[in-house]
Amino acid sequence: MIYEVFRQERKGQAFAHAGSVEAPNEEFAEWYAREEFGRRGESVALWVVPREAVHEIDEFVDELGRNYHRVDGYPLKEKLKQARERAGTSADRRS
C-alpha cells in the first residue's frame, strides 16, 4: 500500500505534501512517516493518507465564462485611463 504524507512545518501553517511511503498497513505507514518526515523536528504534525483516498481534480471547465469570479474580469486600466482623460487629471498625475 502507498500512503501519501502531508506535513505541517509550524503550528498554524497549511499542511503540504511531503512525499509517500510504502507500507503493509497503517501502523507501519505511521512509523515510516515519522522516521522519514519528522525525525529532525521539521514537522509539528503529519497526515498519513492511503493514496486511494486522495481524489485529484485537475480540470476546471468554465463554459459560462464566469470571469466575474476572477481578477481578469475587471480590466480597470483602460477604464481608468478614460476616466482620467475625461476629468482632465491624466496630465497632472504625470507631472
Place this chain on the structure above:
Amino acid sequence: MSAREDEFLEYVQSGGQVETTDWMPDDYRAKLIKFIEMHGNSELMGVLPEREWILRAPTLQRKLALTAKVQDEVGHSQLIYRVVSDLGKPREHCLDDLISGKSKFHNVFHYPTKTWGDVGVIAWLVDAAAIISQKALLKCSYAPYARIMKKICWEESFHILHGRDVILTMMNGTDAQRELVQEALDRWWGPLMQFHGNPIPAEDDPMYIWRIKSQGNGEARQQFLDGYVPQIWELGLTVSDPKLRKNDDGVWEFSEPDWDELKHVVTGHGPKTEERLGLRRTTRGETEWVRRVVLPEAA
C-alpha cells in the same frame, strides 16, 4: 519522434514540469528510472564506507552523528526508490538489480575509508560535490523528484556541516592529525574530480535534453572547484594537482581526470565494489524472512 513527443520535449525544455499521472514518452520514463534509480542506489551504498567507522569514531558524539548521517542517507534512498516505484520499477527490483551488479552507483562509494580523515573528507567534500548535482535537480522536469530533492538538499547541507566540523577539529589538532587529513584528501582528489562525470556538452547529454538535469557535467565541476578549493587552501591543505589554478576569466584549470578509472570503477570494478555488494547481498538474505513473515501478516 511523434508530434506528441516533440510537444512534450518542447514543454520540458521551456521549463515545464511533469507529474506521475501525466502522459510521458517511453524514452523519458526509461531515462528517469535509470537516473533516479542510480541516485537511490548511491544513497544506499554511500552509507557503507561511513558505517565502517561508526564503532571506530573518536568520541560518543561523533558515533551518534555518524549514525544519524547513515540513517539520513538510507532515508534518502527510501524516498528516491518510492519515486522510482511510481514510475513503474518497484523497490524490490531496484535492490535485485543493485546486488546483482546490473545497475550502477556513484564512483566515490566504491573506495575504501582508510582513516578517520577519509570520513571527514567524505562528509565534507563528497557531500559537497553531491549537493551541487542535487541542487541542480531542484529544477528537474519530473516534479515528484524535484520536490523530494528539497528535503534531501536540506539534510545534505547538514552533513557538510558535520564534515567541516570533523576536518576543522583535526586541522586544529596535532601534526599527525593534519597529516591524516592531507593524506585522505590526496586519496579522494582523483575520485572527486571524476564525480561529476565526463565533460560532454550539456546539449549532447540525454539527461539534460529531457531536463532531468539542469546543468552539464563540466559546469558542475567548475562550481565544485570554485566553492571548495579556496576552503581547502585556507586550511593550509594542498591539492595534489600541480595544474590546478583559477584563470583570470574565473575558469578553473586542472589535470584531466582519469576517465578510464571512472569507467572501470562504476562498472563494478572498484577496490571495494565486491565487498560492499556482498554485504548488501548478505543482509538482504538475512532479512528475507522478515519480509516473508511479517509483511504479509501486517497487510
